[in-house]
Amino acid sequence: MTATTHAAPPxxxxxxxxxxxxxxxxxxxxxxxxxxxxxxxxxxxxxxVLVFLVPLGTAVWLSLFSADEPGLGFxxxxxxxxxxxxxxxxxxxxxxxxxIGTVALYCVIYIPLMVLGSLALALLLDSGVVRMRSWAQLGxxxxxxxxxxxxxxxxxxxxxxxxxxxVAALAKADITVDFLGLHTxxxxxxxIALWSNLGYNMVVFYAALQAIPREVLEASVVDGAGxxxxxxxxxxxxxxxxxxxxxxxxxxxxxQLFTEPMLLHQASPMVSTRFSPSMYIYDAAxxxxxxxxxxxxxxxxxxxxxxxxxxxxxxxNRVDSAKETAR
Amino acid sequence: xxxxxxxxxxxxLLGRATVxxxxxxxxxxTLLPVLWLVLAAAKSRDAVFTSSILSFHDxxxxxxxxxxxxxxxxxxxxxxxxxxxxxxxGAALGAMISVACGYAFDKYxxxxxxxxxxxxxxxVMVPQTVLALPLYLIASETGVVNTFWSVFVxxxxxxxxxxxxxxxxxxxxxxxxxEAARVDGAGxxxxxxxxxxxxLGPGLVTVFLFQLTAIWNNFFLPMVMLSNQHxxxxxxxxxxxxxxxxxxxxxxxxxxxxxxxxxxxxILAFILLQRFxxxxxxxxxxx
Numbered sequence: 001m002t003a004t005t006h007a008a009p010p011x012x013x014x015x016x017x018x019x020x021x022x023x024x025x026x027x028x029x030x031x032x033x034x035x036x037x038x039x040x041x042x043x044x045x046x047x048x049v050l051v052f053l054v055p056l057g058t059a060v061w062l063s064l065f066s067a068d069e070p071g072l073g074f075x076x077x078x079x080x081x082x083x084x085x086x087x088x089x090x091x092x093x094x095x096x097x098x099x100i101g102t103v104a105l106y107c108v109i110y111i112p113l114m115v116l117g118s119l120a121l122a123l124l125l126d127s128g129v130v131r132m133r134s135w136a137q138l139g140x141x142x143x144x145x146x147x148x149x150x151x152x153x154x155x156x157x158x159x160x161x162x163x164x165x166x167v168a169a170l171a172k173a174d175i176t177v178d179f180l181g182l183h184t185x186x187x188x189x190x191x192i193a194l195w196s197n198l199g200y201n202m203v204v205f206y207a208a209l210q211a212i213p214r215e216v217l218e219a220s221v222v223d224g225a226g227x228x229x230x231x232x233x234x235x236x237x238x239x240x241x242x243x244x245x246x247x248x249x250x251x252x253x254x255x256q257l258f259t260e261p262m263l264l265h266q267a268s269p270m271v272s273t274r275f276s277p278s279m280y281i282y283d284a285a286x287x288x289x290x291x292x293x294x295x296x297x298x299x300x301x302x303x304x305x306x307x308x309x310x311x312x313x314x315x316x317n318r319v320d321s322a323k324e325t326a327r
Numbered sequence: 328x329x330x331x332x333x334x335x336x337x338x339x340l341l342g343r344a345t346v347x348x349x350x351x352x353x354x355x356x357t358l359l360p361v362l363w364l365v366l367a368a369a370k371s372r373d374a375v376f377t378s379s380i381l382s383f384h385d386x387x388x389x390x391x392x393x394x395x396x397x398x399x400x401x402x403x404x405x406x407x408x409x410x411x412x413x414x415x416x417g418a419a420l421g422a423m424i425s426v427a428c429g430y431a432f433d434k435y436x437x438x439x440x441x442x443x444x445x446x447x448x449x450x451v452m453v454p455q456t457v458l459a460l461p462l463y464l465i466a467s468e469t470g471v472v473n474t475f476w477s478v479f480v481x482x483x484x485x486x487x488x489x490x491x492x493x494x495x496x497x498x499x500x501x502x503x504x505x506e507a508a509r510v511d512g513a514g515x516x517x518x519x520x521x522x523x524x525x526x527l528g529p530g531l532v533t534v535f536l537f538q539l540t541a542i543w544n545n546f547f548l549p550m551v552m553l554s555n556q557h558x559x560x561x562x563x564x565x566x567x568x569x570x571x572x573x574x575x576x577x578x579x580x581x582x583x584x585x586x587x588x589x590x591x592x593x594i595l596a597f598i599l600l601q602r603f604x605x606x607x608x609x610x611x612x613x614x
Contacts, residue, residue, distance in 0.1 A: 029509070036515030037435035044428035047484040051462060052450050058461035121353055129343045130350050139354040142361060145593040147544040149562045150586045153569060154360045157367070157583070165363065199357055227342070256454040259546050266570050278456040278547075285460045286551070298457040309452050 059302075062295035063087065086296035095274040096297060100304075102186065103276050107254045110190045115247050118198050119239075122205035123231045137206070140199035148196060152263040155192045160267065180268035192260045201246045208242040209235055244316050248309060255305050258282070277301045361590075368587040371580075391584040398568075398581045405557055406564040410543060411592070413478055413560055418538040421483040425538075426531050429492020430523060434505060444493075450486035459551045466552060477552040478560070482542045488534040495530030496523070532603040536596060543593055561589045 066082040090096050121140065125133055143151060159179035161167045170177055179188045212235060220234045236243075258278040265271040265279075273287065274280040277297060285294035369388040395403050432444055462481055466472035500523045508518040524531070546562045553559055559567070565585055572578035 032515055033435055034437060036519070037431040037437055039516060040427040040431040040519065043424045044484075044489060047424065047480075048446070048450065048486075051481045051484045052453070052458065052486075055458045055461035055465060056453070058464060059457060062461065062464075121350065124346050124350055127346060129346050131347060136350050136354050139358050141597075142594070143357050144540070145597050146361065146590050147546075147562055147593075149544075149546050149566055150589060151360075153565065153582065153586055154364050158360060158363065195357065195360065198353075252452055252454070256456050258456060262546075263566065263569070266573060278454070281456055281460065282547075282551075285463070291460065291464070294460050298460060301454060302457045305452060305454055306449075 056302075059295045059298050062291050063299050064292075066292040082292070086292040087300065089293060090296045090300060095272070096277065096280050099274055099277045099280050103255060103257055106186060106190060106257060106276075107251065109187065110193055110254055111247060111250050113190065114194055114197060114201060114250050115243060117194065118201035118246070119205050119236065119243065121198070121202045122209055123235060125202070125206055126209040126235065127227055127231065137199075137203065140202055142199065143196050144200040146196065148259040149263060151196045152192055152260045155188070155195070156263060156267055159188055180264065180270055182270055185264065185268060185270040189257075189260050189264065193254070197250070201250070204246055205239060205242055208239040212238050240316075240320075244312070248312055251308060251312065252305060255301065255308070364583065364587050364590075368584040388584075391580055392588070395581045395584045395588070398578075402556060402559075402564065403581070403585055406559050406561045407588070409558060410560040410562075410589070412475075413482065413545075414539050414542040414592075417479055417482045417542050418535050421485045421538045422488060422531055422535040424483060425485045425488025426492035426495070426527060426534055427519070429489040429494075430496040430500070430519065430527065432489065432493045433496035434500070434502070434523075447486045447489050450484075451490065455547055459547055462548070463551045472552060473554050473558070475558060478545075478549050478558070481548055482538075482545060485534070485538050485541075488538060491530065491534050491537075492527075495527055495533075499526045499530060529603050532600055536600055536603065539596060540593060561585070565589065 063086050064081060064083060065079050066086060067079055124130060125137065130136060146154070158164045158166050161171075161178075167177070167179070178184060216234065216238070217230060220230045225233065256278050257276040261271045261275040261279060262282075265273065265275065273283045278301070281294050281297045281301070284290050284297060368391060369386055371387045371391075428447075432440065432447075458481075462477075463472065466477045471477045504522060504526070505518060508522060509515075513521075543560075544562065545560065546566070549558075549560050549563045550566075553563065556564070556567070565582055568578045568585070569582050572582055
C-alpha cells in the first residue's frame with residue numbers, strides 16, 4: 001500500500017507535464033489558427049468598414065444635420081443639428097411619396113410575374129419533353145449577359161416609333177401603342193427588368209429542381225399524379241427555399257429601381273427625375289446638392305428594404321412552421 | 328409512345344406541343360431583342376431609322392465599328408479598356424478577398440462568429456444607392472473622387488461572395504484535409520494557399536463571374552464618382568452618348584454598335600466558364 005502511495009506521485013507527474021505540454025501546444029495551435037483567420041478575414045472586413053459601415057454611419061449623420069446659412073445666406077455656413085427635420089421634409093414631399101408609390105406598384109406587378117414566370121419555365125424545362133433543352137436554356141439566359149443599361153437601351157429603341165420594328169409591325173396591323181405613354185411606362189419598365197432576369201432565375205429554379213431525388217417523383221407517379229399535378233403539387237413545394245431566395249433578391253433589386261427609368265428619362269417626359277426613390281436620392285444629392293435631404297431619403301429607403309425583407313423572412317418562416325405542426 | 332399503353336410519366340402529344348410552343352415563344356422573347364441589336368449594328372443609320380432592319384443589303388458593320396472607334400477621339404476604346412480593368416481586376420481581387428473570408432468563417436472558430444456573419448448577410452441587403460452619396464462625400468473629402476480608385480475600391484466589396492465562399496468551403500474542403508496538413512506541420516496559411524485554394528477553385532470562379540457581371544453592369548457608382556470622361560466604364564459612356572443622341576443623331580449608330588460590342592465579353596465569359604456558374608447557382612439555392 002505504501003509503495004503505491006509512494007509510487008503514485010511520480011506516476012501521475014509525467015502525464016501532468018505532458019498535459020501541460022499538450023495544453024501549451026494546443027494554445028499555440030489555437031493562436032496560430034486565430035492569426036490565420038485574422039489574415040484571411042482582414043481584407044474583407046477592412047472593406048466592410050471602409051465602404052459599408054463608415055458610409056452607412058455618414059448617411060445617418062448627414063440626415064440629422066444640415067448646412068444652415070444664417071442671415072439669408074450671407075453669413076458663414078455652419079452645420080447644425082436639425083434632428084428629424086430632413087426626414088419630415090422627405091416624408092411630406094409629394095414627389096418622394098409618388099416615387100415610393102411607383103416602386104410599390106412596380107413590385108406588385110414585377111415580382112409575381114418574375115417568380116411565377118421563371119418557375120413555370122423551369123418546370124417546363126424539367127418536364128423532360130422540351131426539345132433542345134440546353135439550347136433553350138442558353139437562349140433564355142442570354143439577357144443576363146446584357147448589362148442593365150444596354151438592355152434598357154435596346155428596349156428604348158424597340159419602344160420608339162420610327163426605329164422599332166415592333167411598333168412598325170403593330171402599326172401595319174392597325175394597332176397603335178405608345179409604349180412610353182402615361183399608363184404604359186411602368187409596364188414597359190417591368191418588361192425590361194423581366195427580360196433581363198427571367199432566364200437567370202429560371203436557371204436557379206432549374207438547378208434546384210434537378211436536385212430533387214428521383215424516388216420522390218416516382219412515388220408521385222405511383223400515386224397517380226399526372227405531370228401537371230406533379231409539377232405544381234410536388235416539385236414546386238420542394239424548391240420553396242429557392243423561391244423565397246429569388247423573391248427576396250428580386251425584391252431588394254426592385255426597390256433600388258434606377259438604371260432603366262434613368263435611361264427612359266432621356267426619351268420620355270413620363271419619367272421624371274424623381275421617378276423612383278433612388279432617382280430622388282440622386283436628384284437631391286447631385287442636382288439640388290441637398291445632402292441632408294438625400295441622406296434622409298437614403299436612410300428611409302434602407303429602413304423600408306430591411307423591414308420588407310424581414311417581413312418576408314418572418315412570414316415564410318411562420319408558414320413553414322405552421323406546415324410542420326400541421327404535418 | 329404507343330396509344331395502347333399510355334405511360335403516365337409521358338404527357339399526351341397535345342401537352343408536349345403546348346410545352347414546346349411556350350418554351351419556344353419565351354426563347355424568342357429573350358433572343359429577338361439581342362438579334363435586333365446585332366442587325367441594327369450591322370446597318371447604316373438610314374436603314375435603322377426606317378425600321379427596315381430585316382433587309383440584307385447594305386451591310387455596314389465594318390464602317391459602323393470604324394465610326395465607333397474614331398468617335399470623340401477614340402473614347403470608346405478607352406471606355407472598353409476601363410471596363411475591362413474595373414471588372415476583370417476588380418472581380419479577381421474581390422473574389423479572392425471574399426472567398427478567403429468565407430473560408431475562414433467555415434474553418435475557424437472565434438468569438439462572435441455568427442454575429443459577424445449576420446453583419447455580412449445584412450450587407451447583402453443594403454441597396455447600393457443608399458451608400459453612393461456618403462461614399463461620394465468620403466471620396467471628395469479624401470481627394471480620390473473622380474479617380475480610378477473611387478470606383479475600383481467600392482466594387483471589391485462583395486458580401487454575397489463571402490456567403491458563397493463559406494458554402495463552398497463547407498462543400499469542397501473536408502476538415503480532414505486540414506487536420507492532415509496540421510499533423511504534417513504545415514502552417515495554416517500555407518495550407519490555405521497550397522491545398523484549400525485549389526479545392527475551392529470552381530467556387531472561386533463562380534464568385535468571380537458573379538462579381539464580373541455586377542461590375543460590368545455597374546452604373547450608379549461611376550455616375551456618382553466620375554466626371555472625367557476618360558475614366559468612364561462602358562455603361563456610363565454609352566448612357567452619356569445616348570443622351571447626346573437626342574440632340575445630335577449621329578450618336579445613335581455608335582451607341583447601337585457600341586452596345587453590341589459591350590455585350591460580347593460577358594457572353595464569352597459565361598460560355599467559357601459555363602460549368603462553374605451552374606454549380607454556383609445550385610450552391611446559392613441550397614440554403
